[in-house]
Amino acid sequence: MNTILTKLAFAAALLAGSAQAQIDDSTGPVYTAGSQYTASLNQTSGHWRLLPINGQDIEIDIGRCATGATVPSGLWLLKNDGHGRLELLAPSDTVLPAGAADHIALRTCDQASGHDLAVPQTLLDLLAANTGAVYVQN
DSSP states (O other): OHHHHHHHHHHHHHHHHHHHHHHHHHOOOOOOBTTTBSEEEETTTTEEEEOOTTSOOEEEEOGGGOOSOOOOSEEEEEEEOTTSOEEEEOOTTSOOOTTOOSEEEEEETTTOOTTSEEEOHHHHHHHHHHOSEEEEEO
């Protein structure tokens, strides 16, 4: 009887430890829309959502504009490259897969290459005027 109780206690301890490990693994950065980022991109659906501070949210579907380039999920800073064109820059807390670029160019649909993120000109203009950070999700 004592052996059975010992085995049950050991199994319960293992399950509790396993549940704790699962909880700890799922913790990561949590970002708040409109606070840490002012635009988001859902790559699966091809939808951008702009969250201007002084206006209504704007949803834009990039439709056929996409080049097939993908961006690792996480928070990206929107900045100008050395030529005044927009690009996304991964800050240090954005986890990049091995070999992934930490700069991704944003180009209009007709100017984007396979590595650039293609967006309509209207979206490019809105991003330039209203956005500092973009949250990318798959």
